[in-house]
Amino acid sequence: MKKFENIIIGFGKGGKTLAGALAKAGQTVAMVERSDKMYGGTCINVACIPTKYLENQAARSEALGGSFEDRRERYRKAIEGKRALTSGLRQKNFEKLDVLDRVEVLTGQGSFVDDHHVQVAMADGSTELLEGGRIYINTGSRPFIPPIPGLADCPQAYTSESMMELEELPERFVIIGGGYIGLEFASIFANFGSQVTIIQDGPRFLPRDDEEVAAAVRASLEERGIRIVTGARITEVRNQGGSAVVRYERDGEIAESEGEAIL
Numbered sequence: 050m051k052k053f054e055n056i057i058i059g060f061g062k063g064g065k066t067l068a069g070a071l072a073k074a075g076q077t078v079a080m081v082e083r084s085d086k087m088y089g090g091t092c093i094n095v096a097c098i099p100t101k102y103l104e105n106q107a108a109r110s111e112a113l114g115g116s117f118e119d120r121r122e123r124y125r126k127a128i129e130g131k132r133a134l135t136s137g138l139r140q141k142n143f144e145k146l147d148v149l150d151r152v153e154v155l156t157g158q159g160s161f162v163d164d165h166h167v168q169v170a171m172a173d174g175s176t177e178l179l180e181g182g183r184i185y186i187n188t189g190s191r192p193f194i195p196p197i198p199g200l201a202d203c204p205q206a207y208t209s210e211s212m213m214e215l216e217e218l219p220e221r222f223v224i225i226g227g228g229y230i231g232l233e234f235a236s237i238f239a240n241f242g243s244q245v246t247i248i249q250d251g252p253r254f255l256p257r258d259d260e261e262v263a264a265a266v267r268a269s270l271e272e273r274g275i276r277i278v279t280g281a282r283i284t285e286v287r288n289q290g291g292s293a294v295v296r297y298e299r300d301g302e303i304a305e306s307e308g309e310a311i312l
Contacts, residue, residue: 050178051153053079056167058159059187061090065146067185072151079179080146081159081169088154089142091189095210098138099131100233103213106130107240117220120242124218127241131213155179195225199286205293206286206311209234219243219309223295225283226312227254232266234312235275245275246306248297252280278306286311 055071057064060082068078087094106127110120146152157171167184169177192208194201207215209230222238224231227249239245247270254277255263267277281297281304288294293311297304 050166050180051079052180053077053153054182055079056081056159056179056181056184057187058167058185059090059189060088060142060146060154061187061189062092063090064185064187065089065142067187068146068152069149072146072149076151078152079167079181080152080154081167081179082154082156083158085156085172086139088139093138093142094135095213099135099213100237102131102134103127103237104233104240107237110242111240117218117242121218124241125216128214128216197225197283197286199288200225203286203288203293203311205288205291205309209312212310212312215310217309221292221308221310222246223248223293223306223308223311225295227251227277227279231312232270235270236273239270239273239275244308246278246308247275248278248281248283248295248306250280250282254279278304 054076056079057068058081060080064080068080071078082088092098106123110123113123143154147154155169155171155177157169157177159167159169162168162178165180165182165184167179167181169179171177192210194208200206212234218241220243222243222245224235224245224247227247231247235245235247253263254267271277278299281299283295283297285296286293289307292307292309295306295311
């Protein structure tokens with residue numbers, strides 16, 4: 050059993066900053082992270098930085114124009130560039146803690162044994178038992194799959210994380226939900242050349258924002274060819290010949306949107 054003054058579960062922004070500060074103060078720290086693809090946390094790996102990189106590359110692609118195949122090739126290169134960027138940042142974040150004498154990074158799934166003990170199922174199949182005076186939980190969040198019939202089993206359905214690993218640019222892209230993340234992906238893929246449809250359940254677009262701001266954002270998106278459907282209740286998602294069909298009810302009528310990928 051290894052003993053530490055502190056155990057931190059989760060190598061995200063809060064956890065890595067705390068680990069560095071505690072080590073600087075002379076305390077020992079065990080940093081437990083279940084995935085070697087998440088050193089440094091959400092922002093650098095699956096959120097802020099990779100999406101902004103893709104948005105930048107998409108805007109450049111839109112300016113260059115060309116055929117859909119031209120855009121598809123630029124999209125493939127953008128995904129490769131995104132992976133290289135996040136890999137480099139992830140390694141730097143790992144090294145910032147790994148070089149500290151008072152910090153040990155353990156890659157595995159942590160679970161509580163009691164108030165002061167954590168068992169770590171390591172990536173190589175072994176286990177480590179840790180004892181800590183203080184234990185900090187920094188496990189972050191994860192994408193949520195809504196309970197829409199057929200959605201969880203649809204091979205064309207992606208979360209905000211897995212969507213950024215899609216290597217082929219979809220000709221048609223359907224987004225369920227008109228929140229900030231959905232709109233960001235709408236912008237990215239529209240600029241790359243996909244036909245984008247956003248389906249939102251509420252009657253008002255961006256309901257938490259000022260009406261004038263929401264109207265301006267909607268007008269900007271629609272000018273770029275993005276189709277926005279509001280007040281729609283999605284009833285089913287099904288796989289159909291290599292694409293996904295999103296079925297919804299709006300104003301008492303049934304309609305469908307089809308895409309090679311849905312978010």
